[in-house]
Amino acid sequence: MISRSRILILGSAGQLGTELQRSFSTAGTILAWDKERFDLANPEQVREAVRESAPDIILNASAYTAVDRAESEPDLAMAVNAGAPKILAEEAKRSGALLVHYSTDYVFDGTKSGAWVEDDTPHPLNVYGASKLAGEQAIARVGGRYLIFRTSWVYGPHGKNFLLTMLRLGRERDSLTVVDDQIGAPTTSIALADASRTIVDGIGAGRFGDSDAWAGTYHMTCGGAVSWCGFAKAIFERSQSRFGGKIPEVSPIPTSQYPTPARRPHNSVLSNEKLFARFGMKLAPWDDALDAAMLRLQDDVPAAGA
Numbered sequence: 001m002i003s004r005s006r007i008l009i010l011g012s013a014g015q016l017g018t019e020l021q022r023s024f025s026t027a028g029t030i031l032a033w034d035k036e037r038f039d040l041a042n043p044e045q046v047r048e049a050v051r052e053s054a055p056d057i058i059l060n061a062s063a064y065t066a067v068d069r070a071e072s073e074p075d076l077a078m079a080v081n082a083g084a085p086k087i088l089a090e091e092a093k094r095s096g097a098l099l100v101h102y103s104t105d106y107v108f109d110g111t112k113s114g115a116w117v118e119d120d121t122p123h124p125l126n127v128y129g130a131s132k133l134a135g136e137q138a139i140a141r142v143g144g145r146y147l148i149f150r151t152s153w154v155y156g157p158h159g160k161n162f163l164l165t166m167l168r169l170g171r172e173r174d175s176l177t178v179v180d181d182q183i184g185a186p187t188t189s190i191a192l193a194d195a196s197r198t199i200v201d202g203i204g205a206g207r208f209g210d211s212d213a214w215a216g217t218y219h220m221t222c223g224g225a226v227s228w229c230g231f232a233k234a235i236f237e238r239s240q241s242r243f244g245g246k247i248p249e250v251s252p253i254p255t256s257q258y259p260t261p262a263r264r265p266h267n268s269v270l271s272n273e274k275l276f277a278r279f280g281m282k283l284a285p286w287d288d289a290l291d292a293a294m295l296r297l298q299d300d301v302p303a304a305g306a
């Protein structure tokens with residue numbers, strides 16, 4: 001049963017890692033590791049550390065996530081996002097552990113008009129996306145008891161993310177411009193962690209059969225879709241109603257007016273139908289999840305928007 005499991009959370013200081021620690025805190029013995037404990041770019045260290053800790057479940061929330069910096073550090077991005085996951089998959093398969101890994105909408109090029117499904121052909125536009133895709137492929141090649149959850153636009157109460165950046169800019173500026181031609185589903189670290197816990201519990205309880213029935217790649221995002229500009233406006237509306245104070249004027253701009261080293265997909269929307277069909281799991285709509293994240297911030301950031 002999951003209640004006595006040893007659960008290794010990698011990337012425990014990151015956005016998702018922090019929430020996974022909360023969500024899995026009652027699921028077993030938690031081993032929470034971050035960069036201080038071991039370096040994912042060091043393959044032998046990764047292998048030894050996983051063997052020594054002998055986990056039943058590995059939740060890999062660690063990743064090289066600096067999308068623009070990855071353009072100038074492709075080898076490091078590839079080592080962390082592809083080399084390390086391959087070793088995790090090998091070690092999980094060797095011991096029979098469950099590996100839960102997270103990937104990204106940036107494996108796609110954004111040219112599809114509808115929501116992307118798991119079987120659509122990936123075509124990353126940037127080094128980060130290519131490194132994450134290589135990680136997915138490495139895990140799938142190894143096989144075993146693995147789940148890959150592709151998600152998008154992750155944010156939450158902790159870490160570096162769009163929500164916290166907008167709240168800071170809202171305090172500093174009277175107006176700002178935000179890209180309006182990239183569409184996706186903002187997804188909270190809270191919702192991702194809780195959905196992961198429910199699915200892992202279900203697997204532990206045998207509700208989904210053996211791994212032949214469920215191992216694979218699934219899209220896991222909050223529901224609906226919005227542009228970055230629409231997301232920013234929604235954040236400021238909620239910030240004003242919760243925290244009061246002024247809100248900045250937000251103007252839409254095209255991606256061409258906000259050049260970045262890494263290209264990003266225009267349409268990042270992922271279909272979650274496979275997740276629902278296999279696990280009966282559906283995350284909240286993105287705007288409800290934003291409300292929940294703002295509620296969590298209320299105590300932490302009383303001066304936001306003031």
Ligand SMILES: NC(=O)c1ccc[n+]([C@@H]2O[C@H](COP(=O)([O-])OP(=O)(O)OC[C@H]3O[C@@H](n4cnc5c(N)ncnc54)[C@H](OP(=O)(O)O)[C@@H]3O)[C@@H](O)[C@H]2O)c1
Pocket residue numbers: 011012013014015016017034035038039040041060061062063064065080102103104105132150151152153154155159160
């Ligand atoms: N953020 C998004 O918008 C987004 C979108 C789609 C998918 N995802 C995926 O979702 C997962 C969680 O993302 P997140 O937003 O929670 O990421 P995050 O906040 O950046 O956390 C990643 C963690 O990995 C650690 N890490 C980086 N390099 C490492 C290394 N060489 N050795 C050990 N640890 C290392 C980081 O430590 P340092 O901070 O000290 O470097 C950080 O604690 C990742 O797989 C990511 O690719 C994220």
